[in-house]
Amino acid sequence: MKIVDFLLKLVRGPKVSVEEVEEATKAAQEKRRRLFRQMRVLARRRRRLLERAKKARKQGDNMEIDFVWEELKGLRTEAALLRKDARVAMLEELTLKRVGRTMKRLQKVGDEGRIKDVIHRLIESGIIAKIGQEQMSEDAYAEQLDAVLSYATETVAEDTEEDEEKAKFVEELDAIIDAEERGDKEEAKKRVKRLEEAVEKGLGEEEE
Incomplete structure (x- = not known):
């Protein structure tokens, strides 16, 4: 089910369930x-094919090179489709996580009645349609998504500073895990260092 259809199903029901959103988030995460x-x-297949091509080139085996070249072209198309699908799944997971977190905040302050309004606003904003637009970066999408969902807490009592700090901590953990699972070691390392510095700064402030 597409994420827009899922959200529409939620708001059309008698009650919006956080549990349903969490289940959908887990499904998107697994995907x-x-x-x-x-x-x-x-990527492993591509490396093996490149080794075969290198060996064939050394041996002057042009037939093998032609075969490997065709395999690599097919692999390139397959990889492009996978990257697109993975990006969509990643942004859908991000969207569901943010929606679930917003719902919990509203429930916490006893303002569940606004949940459907927030989801309607998200659908009507058109932001979800941008998930498939490859020219939009993940960071830009997340920024626009947060801007739309911030409406939910404009008139709601602010969470405690500790809750906000923990939410940012968990969010950064998710970003580190995502980077590791994508194989982006540099991004993961950069985020780990940033998180360590943030935690150290927070602890230092508490000791003063």
């Missing part, structure tokens, strides 16, 4: 992980 696993398999 993303499966797609990234498939991408890693393709």
Whole structure:
């Protein structure tokens, strides 16, 4: 089920369920992980094919080179489709996580009545349609998504500072895990360092 259809199903029901959103988030997460696993398999196949091509070139085996070249072209098309699907799954997971977190905040302050309004606003904003637009970066999408969902807490009592700090901590953990699962070691390392510095700064402030 597409994410827009899922959200419409939620708001048309008698009551919006956080549990349903969490289940959908887990499904999107598993789909993303499966797609990234498939991408890693393709990367290994590509490396093996390149080794075969190198060996064939050394031996002057042009027939083998032609065969490997055709295989690589097919692999390139397959990888492009997988990357697109993985990106969509990643942004769908991000969207569901943010929606679930917003719902919990509204429930916490006893303002569940606004949940459907928030989801309607999200659907009507058109932001979800941008999930399939490859020219939009993940960071830009997340920024626009947060801007839309911030409406939910404009008139709601602010969470405690500790809750906000924990939410940012968990969000950064998710980003680190995502980077590791994508195989982006540099991004993961950068985020780990940033998280360590943030935690150290927070602890230092508490000791003063």
